[in-house]
Amino acid sequence: MGIAGWNPAWYRDGESLISLALKVAYGNSTTVGAVLERLVGAATSNRLPTMFPDFATAERVCKTLELPAGVATTMFVAVGRPSLQIRERSCLALRWCPSCLFERYHAWDFHDWTHGTCLVHGDRLMDRCPRCNRHVDPLMLIGWHCPVCSHPFAPDLGSDWQRTLRRATSADRTSETMRRCSADIEIEQALNGLVVSCLQPLGRHESNMENWVYSHEAAAIRRQAWEQCSAVVDCLYGEHQACVSAELAAQHLEYQVTSFECPLGAAVAQTLAWLGCAHERCMGWPDSTFSGSNALPVLWHAVSGVPNWLSTLLVREATKEWLSDAIAQFSSVDTGAAPRIAWRPPKRLGMTWKCCERTALVEPGPTGRKLRANTAIGARACRVPGNAPTG
Amino acid sequence: MSRHPVIEDSVMLETDALRECIEEFKDRVAHGEHGMVIYGPPKQGVTTACRHICGGLESAGRALVLCAQALRSDDLPVRVQPDQLWRLMLPREAIQTGYVRSIRDVLLRHVEVEAERLHTKHVFVVIDQAENLSLRQWEDLKAFVDSIRIERRLSCFCLIAGQSELLAVADRMRRTLRHTLITEFLLGQHRFRGVRLEELEGVLSDYDSLRYPLPDGPSYTQHFCPGLWRRGLRLLQLVDPMRQRFAKILSASGTAAQELPIAYVASAVRRFLYSAEEASPQEMVILAQLMTRCVDKCGLQEALATLGNPEVDARASRRARRLEW
Numbered sequence: 001m002g003i004a005g006w007n008p009a010w011y012r013d014g015e016s017l018i019s020l021a022l023k024v025a026y027g028n029s030t031t032v033g034a035v036l037e038r039l040v041g042a043a044t045s046n047r048l049p050t051m052f053p054d055f056a057t058a059e060r061v062c063k064t065l066e067l068p069a070g071v072a073t074t075m076f077v078a079v080g081r082p083s084l085q086i087r088e089r090s091c092l093a094l095r096w097c098p099s100c101l102f103e104r105y106h107a108w109d110f111h112d113w114t115h116g117t118c119l120v121h122g123d124r125l126m127d128r129c130p131r132c133n134r135h136v137d138p139l140m141l142i143g144w145h146c147p148v149c150s151h152p153f154a155p156d157l158g159s160d161w162q163r164t165l166r167r168a169t170s171a172d173r174t175s176e177t178m179r180r181c182s183a184d185i186e187i188e189q190a191l192n193g194l195v196v197s198c199l200q201p202l203g204r205h206e207s208n209m210e211n212w213v214y215s216h217e218a219a220a221i222r223r224q225a226w227e228q229c230s231a232v233v234d235c236l237y238g239e240h241q242a243c244v245s246a247e248l249a250a251q252h253l254e255y256q257v258t259s260f261e262c263p264l265g266a267a268v269a270q271t272l273a274w275l276g277c278a279h280e281r282c283m284g285w286p287d288s289t290f291s292g293s294n295a296l297p298v299l300w301h302a303v304s305g306v307p308n309w310l311s312t313l314l315v316r317e318a319t320k321e322w323l324s325d326a327i328a329q330f331s332s333v334d335t336g337a338a339p340r341i342a343w344r345p346p347k348r349l350g351m352t353w354k355c356c357e358r359t360a361l362v363e364p365g366p367t368g369r370k371l372r373a374n375t376a377i378g379a380r381a382c383r384v385p386g387n388a389p390t391g
Numbered sequence: 392m393s394r395h396p397v398i399e400d401s402v403m404l405e406t407d408a409l410r411e412c413i414e415e416f417k418d419r420v421a422h423g424e425h426g427m428v429i430y431g432p433p434k435q436g437v438t439t440a441c442r443h444i445c446g447g448l449e450s451a452g453r454a455l456v457l458c459a460q461a462l463r464s465d466d467l468p469v470r471v472q473p474d475q476l477w478r479l480m481l482p483r484e485a486i487q488t489g490y491v492r493s494i495r496d497v498l499l500r501h502v503e504v505e506a507e508r509l510h511t512k513h514v515f516v517v518i519d520q521a522e523n524l525s526l527r528q529w530e531d532l533k534a535f536v537d538s539i540r541i542e543r544r545l546s547c548f549c550l551i552a553g554q555s556e557l558l559a560v561a562d563r564m565r566r567t568l569r570h571t572l573i574t575e576f577l578l579g580q581h582r583f584r585g586v587r588l589e590e591l592e593g594v595l596s597d598y599d600s601l602r603y604p605l606p607d608g609p610s611y612t613q614h615f616c617p618g619l620w621r622r623g624l625r626l627l628q629l630v631d632p633m634r635q636r637f638a639k640i641l642s643a644s645g646t647a648a649q650e651l652p653i654a655y656v657a658s659a660v661r662r663f664l665y666s667a668e669e670a671s672p673q674e675m676v677i678l679a680q681l682m683t684r685c686v687d688k689c690g691l692q693e694a695l696a697t698l699g700n701p702e703v704d705a706r707a708s709r710r711a712r713r714l715e716w
Binding site: 002003004005006007009024025026027028029030031033034035037038142162 | 481482484485486488489490491492496497500501503504505507508
């Protein structure tokens, strides 16, 4: 069964599902969230299927939109369950090139945080509404406008809107071009190894080096931490993903943690609570700040003094370290009695780095391995009925 | 008793009345008319004719068809009344959540997209049971059709179908000075007639010959009475007792009705075929008696006694209102 209000002629090579959903939503006068819920079952508590659907869903979406099955490779970041390395590079919050969006085009390449600029236009990728300065939730989009302040990201389509959507874009956006232009391969290889990364600016990226990542402001740090926690939950938590929303006490610092069922859920809820936000499973968003004290300055100080382009990597590594520590702490509580714990983020980070002008030597430490090991221990200590290990 | 696919909506008997209706519809479309009204008393087959026309248009794929079966507005909650008609016209594939504009605008956008997809400039708006529409809904429909024609620059043909009460709707519009609505929607009336007694032969012949699946499937008669079919029984042989009985019922009703609603003919045939095989009579006389009994029980007698003549009622009420005025 197809979908109403959609014309396959509107599709352009390399378009993301968000971009297609925007067009379908316009054709149906509805929100992008309603379209994505129908197409891939995405919701504000689970945005993952928009980027990483399973094979059956990807096939069904292509069929519904009357597009060839091969389109799924660009319509989604990847099909199937992603690894942490792939997942943590993709942001859930919208990132876009203003010039591309002007032409009603959006690609998943923009959501890769290692890309700071559009490889076609050279524009700096935007990740917040220029008017209200909030991160944009793709599911809340109503047309090409900010869902909070209605600031237009692109001009109105006008009466001849179908022709505008059908018109091919001026830029050559074949994936080969995108890949060839990308000097980000350097950083990509370094991050995949997660041992030592030697970042050398190449070619045109030299002038954009400062734009690669974010400034040191709190919102940007919180966003990166939030995205990292979402990635960890999506990739490592398995059936314990549902435990996150169940840990109500751990989501609020002022309550202290008096009891918890799942160390994994409580750990991620506490980590994000100390950063002043809540997890996606608890309907949280990087902008949804809670009142009260938080540990954001700790993270801020940890990454201060490093170049902008390095701060994102450090924030994400630090978040993993915090999360790993929290899981270890929550898992260590004796589950026989009523578990009581009030976790505090560690003041010092295990990773080390050394900057020398435009080159950095980063040694994140065994965070990844430690996180996986702690997650496995935490999963065994889960007491949620149905998720608790048997025998 | 298993159902023969002929009974299902997918296949239907093409009666002379249906053929006449389709011919008139085609003629009006071909000559650039803007609309047509099909009306008839209950069980005459107006809705079926409507579906047949819609199905033909959709399968041809050269025009966009918006169908709706209007509901009585007083049967609906007040808050859904204004949008009800548009909701009914929206396709099943439309996303029914998260609307940010009115349903009417959503439907208009759907019309734009689908017309572009089908590479067509022709839109058919088909409203069945249109006698249920309120005056406000008629006016909304007029605004909607105007939007399609003027703003979207598409040609729009309105097929209005309903029961004989539609005759009274025009009168109601005239009294409230909605003359534009009459000229827009209620001119070009076609009375969907029933089966005449002399046409019964053709109808029964169709039951004997209509096969499903084509071309080698069993016919309708063969499906229900395989034993009698093997012995050479055809419904056509029973046309005389059927016709005589129907004629008697019509004359006894005192309504001056000369036509049979197709639903009662179908009911009589169905009753006969369901029981004939089990009775398994050897003589034609017994079969003729069975057919007579089936005609008696088909419900026509009761319907005529209860309903009278809906068309006469619709016109009579108009006269009565005039007198009252």
